[in-house]
Amino acid sequence: MTQALRFVLIQLSAIVLSATIVGLVRWPAIIWAVLVAGMSFMASLRWHDGKWWRYIHLVFPFVVLLALFLPVDPLWYLAALVLSWMLFGGVLRNRVPLYLSNTQALERLAEQVPQGARLLDLGAGTGTVLAWFVYHRPDVQADGIEFSWLPWLFGRLRLARSSAGWLHGDAFAADLAAYDVVYAYLSPEPMSLLWEKAQKEMRPGSLLISNSFDIPNAPPARVCDIGDWKGSRLLVWKI
Ligand SMILES: C[S@@+](CC[C@H](N)C(=O)[O-])C[C@H]1O[C@@H](n2cnc3c(N)ncnc32)[C@H](O)[C@@H]1O
Known part of the structure; x- marks a missing residue:
């Protein structure tokens, strides 16, 4: 299974679990983010082979939360997605990202x-x-x-x-x-x-x-x- 797919699965499971807990007790969104970040961080200790993935899992829910509160036109996110795809789309195929020789x-x-x-x-x-x-x-x-x-x-x-x-x-x-x-x-x-x-x-x-x-x-x-x-x-x- 690719690292990207693992990332999505871990985040989704953490979101479903946290949504259940938060939904039951009606905590604010920041608690939701802390729960998702914590759960996905723990799961990634076992499921991902690069250390950096843990920190991506840890930070991701807070970034999403921040993005939800920022008054940014959704088209900018679409543009960022297209740009990332054009730059790094090949990573999904061969797991070689773009970084440059110094x-x-x-x-x-x-x-x-x-x-x-x-x-x-x-x-x-x-x-x-x-x-x-x-x-x-x-x-x-x-x-x-x-x-x-x-x-x-x-x-x-x-x-x-x-x-x-x-x-x-x-x-x-x-x-x-x-x-x-x-x-x-x-x-x-x-x-x-x-x-x-x-x-x-x-x-x-x-x-x-x-x-x-x-x-x-x-x-x-x-x-x-x-x-x-x-x-x-x-x-x-x-x-
Ligand atoms: C780590 S970067 C290195 C770039 C450049 N060689 C340098 O040293 O600055 C690797 C590049 O290889 C490209 N790449 C990976 N697999 C490739 C393939 N099978 N055919 C052509 N390009 C490929 C990626 O898109 C990426 O731009």
């Missing part, structure tokens, strides 16, 4: 990329990696592929006048054979599949580099500390 990660990545190499950013977000390489490492031919429409469009505009290749589509349908370096900043979810694909398609001697996420049962050839506040690492596999 400058330290890009500097460490550049140290691994040979002179004149062809680089592919798999799941290229808004084109941050490519824009950095175009500016700092013009010797590298950098391409990127992204399937969420809004980040892709942003990247399209950002890279319009550059030599970077900017593709829209599924990274797992891209052919990796032409690349000397494939960079992936995804999530734990697709890493095994990526490893299978890299082994099938990438040329011997080429590099697969993951920002932060390991491949189960495939120890990397090198690990470089990025040196940021998250303690992130670049993991490098030589094919």
Whole structure:
């Protein structure tokens, strides 16, 4: 069951239980929110694997309550939903959200990329990696592929006048054979599949580099500390 579905189920059960209790004794809405937050927090300790979900459960009922009291036109909520869908809709499909490589990660990545190499950013977000390489490492031919429409469009505009290749589509349908370096900043979810694909398609001697996420049962050839506040690492596999 996906994390999002778990979230909905936990919140709904907590709402039904709390509504029953509050309905019986007619407490004010804030008590309702405290009950839902408490119950869903407790349930998420067991049902969700990431710690952050607990705090989302804890805060969510209060945010809903606040939103109900604010004089905001409901169309704004619809607009926010559509915008979130365009930015993060892909998460429901593959559990890879949008977050961007920071400058330290890009500097460490550049140290691994040979002179004149062809680089592919798999799941290229808004084109941050490519824009950095175009500016700092013009010797590298950098391409990127992204399937969420809004980040892709942003990247399209950002890279319009550059030599970077900017593709829209599924990274797992891209052919990796032409690349000397494939960079992936995804999530734990697709890493095994990526490893299978890299082994099938990438040329011997080429590099697969993951920002932060390991491949189960495939120890990397090198690990470089990025040196940021998250303690992130670049993991490098030589094919
Ligand atoms: C964590 S972001 C990394 C963005 C960029 N590579 C960077 O380092 O700044 C991951 C991106 O991969 C995209 N993505 C995930 N799975 C994908 C797939 N199968 N095909 C194309 N894009 C994908 C997501 O939409 C998201 O924008």
